[in-house]
Amino acid sequence: MAELPRPRYRPRRLRRTAAIRALVRETSVDTDRLVQPLFIREDPRMESAIPSMPGIFRLTMDEAASEAEQLAELGVPAVILFGLPAEKDSLGQGAYDENGVVQEAVRAVKRAAPDLIAMTDVCLCEYTDHGHCGVVRDGRIDNDASLELLAKTAVSQARAGADLVAPSAMMDGQVGAIRTALDRDGFEETAILAYAAKHASAFYGPFRDAADSVPRFGDRRTYQKDPANLRESLREIALDLEEGADIVMVKPALAYLDVIRAARERFDAPLAAYSVSGEYSLIKAAAERGWVDERSVVEETITAIRRAGADLILTYYAKDFARWRRERRA
Numbered sequence: 537m538a539e540l541p542r543p544r545y546r547p548r549r550l551r552r553t554a555a556i557r558a559l560v561r562e563t564s565v566d567t568d569r570l571v572q573p574l575f576i577r578e579d580p581r582m583e584s585a586i587p588s589m590p591g592i593f594r595l596t597m598d599e600a601a602s603e604a605e606q607l608a609e610l611g612v613p614a615v616i617l618f619g620l621p622a623e624k625d626s627l628g629q630g631a632y633d634e635n636g637v638v639q640e641a642v643r644a645v646k647r648a649a650p651d652l653i654a655m656t657d658v659c660l661c662e663y664t665d666h667g668h669c670g671v672v673r674d675g676r677i678d679n680d681a682s683l684e685l686l687a688k689t690a691v692s693q694a695r696a697g698a699d700l701v702a703p704s705a706m707m708d709g710q711v712g713a714i715r716t717a718l719d720r721d722g723f724e725e726t727a728i729l730a731y732a733a734k735h736a737s738a739f740y741g742p743f744r745d746a747a748d749s750v751p752r753f754g755d756r757r758t759y760q761k762d763p764a765n766l767r768e769s770l771r772e773i774a775l776d777l778e779e780g781a782d783i784v785m786v787k788p789a790l791a792y793l794d795v796i797r798a799a800r801e802r803f804d805a806p807l808a809a810y811s812v813s814g815e816y817s818l819i820k821a822a823a824e825r826g827w828v829d830e831r832s833v834v835e836e837t838i839t840a841i842r843r844a845g846a847d848l849i850l851t852y853y854a855k856d857f858a859r860w861r862r863e864r865r866a
């Protein structure tokens with residue numbers, strides 16, 4: 537029998553040892569690119585555990601402060617804060633209360649960990665009794681009336697000490713309105729991380745359990761964008777940059793890697809991706825059953841989001857990731 541042809545190219549040469557693999561690795565993930573979302577409850581009697589997000593808790597103000605210290609100590613650079621108010625109303629007044637839950641949480645976090653970057657979500661849905669992200673008028677979400685309240689919310693958060701505000705309501709013109717209001721009140725150094733391409737996604741389910749923010753009527757499809765559209769995402773990002781966004785975000789992450797890649801190629805601004813609650817819960821549920829290895833799957837997914845083009849990643853796994861990295865180095 538004739539001798540079999542021997543391969544001319546041998547990619548395996550560079551896979552031979554861990555050191556060689558590390559030398560040629562194209563994408564790296566570090567703790568310093570991760571942002572940990574935190575839920576803060578105003579009412580200490582509110583349930584702490586979130587059934588659909590094992591390992592994530594609704595924190596009291598004191599717990600949030602201690603969590604901030606731990607995150608800073610682990611090298612996680614940033615948190616994004618979500619407030620769970622004791623009471624909700626039709627105008628979401630808790631969102632722009634100078635002493636509201638998220639404003640107090642920013643102060644508590646900054647006192648506990650002054651160097652930790654404090655980001656705040658700018659939206660009304662956690663604070664409205666109808667669960668929508670804007671003002672409801674005649675059964676519809678009134679865009680321009682909502683802008684006023686979103687701008688007020690952002691300014692109150694900046695006044696409390698937020699380093700970045702992150703508008704997520706998907707109202708048209710929200711970034712421009714917030715930029716103008718911040719500048720007018722002397723907060724020209726407060727940056728805007730815009731949830732620019734935020735899709736109407738079922739992956740937000742566990743978050744809405746956590747925040748009790750399921751819309752009481754209809755859904756969010758008249759403001760959050762259609763998951764089927766890619767060009768529209770790029771258009772949304774372009775508009776937010778024009779309006780003054782400093783960082784733009786794609787959300788969710790894992791089902792939208794193509795959007796992240798396209799945004800990376802088209803725009804030079806820093807790009808964030810939000811690996812949302814449902815992405816966390818999916819991995820968690822399978823890991824709890826022993827069906828997948830949690831650490832490996834988390835490492836692989838965060839790497840994939842980086843490889844697609846995200847500079848920074850918001851993930852409920854930020855703290856675990858930092859801890860796992862530290863253990864590995866020890």
Ligand code: PBG
Pocket residue numbers: 657659661669704705739740741742743744811812813814
């Ligand atoms: C507020 C907001 C939501 C999320 C971030 N900001 C909920 C929503 O739009 O329904 C979702 C985050 C997650 O699922 O982890 N509008």
